[in-house]
Every structure is written in structure tokens, then in C-alpha cells.
Amino acid sequence: MRNGQLNNLKVLTFIRQELRNGATDSEKILWEQLKGSKLAGRKFRRQHSIGLFVLDFYCPSERLAIEVDGGIHDAPDVKIHDEERQKAIETLDIRVLRFQNADVLKNVSKVLSEIQQHFTTPNPLLKQEGA
Template sequence: MERQHNRPRLKPVRQDLRNHATPAERALWQMIKGRQLEGRKFRRQHSVGRYVLDFYCPAEGLAVELDGAVHADPARAEHDAARQRALEAWGMRALRFENHKILQTPDAVLEAIAEAFSPGGARPVHHP
């Protein structure tokens, strides 16, 4: 079975995305890195299948995606919907936030992420 998480062929893409993070991505990373959010470990620019997730909590099977203006394009919206269906088929959940929400109401975003955590700790996840 082909490796699905952090495929080597996507490493340059992941590195480029990390090196050119948006201000919202940099801000959220500062708030969740190092297990700062309820002790959960997050990875940034983690790939699953052919998709590169902005942030991923492996213990929760939770992706956190940040959307800029490009996501308003109808073609991009269909790509996002296909990505959402693929993640759900793998037993993952995804939360989406607009970039401005991270910058304007960071506490509300952190609260929404924490509310998505499984009660009593991590839940089992099927890793593709």
C-alpha cells in the first residue's frame, strides 16, 4: 500500500508552503505549536494523500484549514469540497477558518478548535 501521510514527492511543496506562510498561518502556528492548545500536538503543512493540510492534529484526526480570498473562486470551492470528502472518507475532520478570523478573533478560533477535540482525549483515526 502506498504511503499516504507526508509522501516524499510532496516534501518540496510542504517546505515551500511553510517558508511562504500567510500572516494568518504564522499567527495560528504561534498559538498552537508546542502543544499549547490543550496539550494537542499539531503539525503544519502535513500531507495526506495528494492534499497538503495547513495544520493537522494526528491524535484527533483533525485538519485546520485557513482560507484566503482565493477560496471564494467557484473552481477552488469545488476543489475544497473534494478535499473535504476525501478527508472524511479517511475518518478525518476538517475545520475551516477565514484568514481574517485568525487575525481579528484568535481566541474564538482557538475555542472552536478545542471544541472539536474528542471528549476525554484523542479518538482513534483510520490513517489512509
């Protein structure tokens, strides 16, 4: 499958919309910090699908997925599913970072700092200023 065929498949449009509308408080807080290229000029998408997987947040330029997990993700069967899902996503050369809801709610600045530490491309804002 070509990359264009993997992103935001039409069959998942309704699911992505439902996930956006039903975002958790921690997802809403993190989205406020990521939208509009606020984090080091990187564009993030929310509830973006790659193949049949819907990612909480995705930064295309960094090939970086951000997942925000609630308590349900501590259940053994869900952990196994998450691990399998993550391995499948990583085979597409996409890195996955996971955070707990509580981490975002307690210290979103720390979460943002950790996300930034995983950026590997030059800051697009600096590139524009130097042009």
C-alpha cells in the same frame, strides 16, 4: 494504502517546505498558538500531507485538519475543488475545520476555542498529571 503510506509522502516534501516558508500572516499567528502542544496539550503539525493533499495544520491524536483560507477560496471553481478535497480527506476519517484568514487575524482566541470544541479525546496533559 496503509496509514503510514498516506502521511507526508516524499514526493510532497518540497511543496510542504515551500508552503511553510510562504505562510500567510494568519497561518503564522495560528501556528504560534498551536505549536509545542500549547492548545490543550494537543500536538499539531503544519503543512502535513495526507495522500496527495497538504493540510495547513493537522492534529493526529484528534484526526483533525485545520484549513485557513484566503480570499481565493471564495472563487466558485476553488470552492468546488475545496469541497471535493474535503470529502476525500473525510473518507479517511479525518475531520476538517475551515477558517477565513480574517477570522484568525481578528480573533484568534475565538478560532482556538472553536478548534478545542472539536476535540474528542481526553486532554493528554491531564492524563500525565494523574499518572
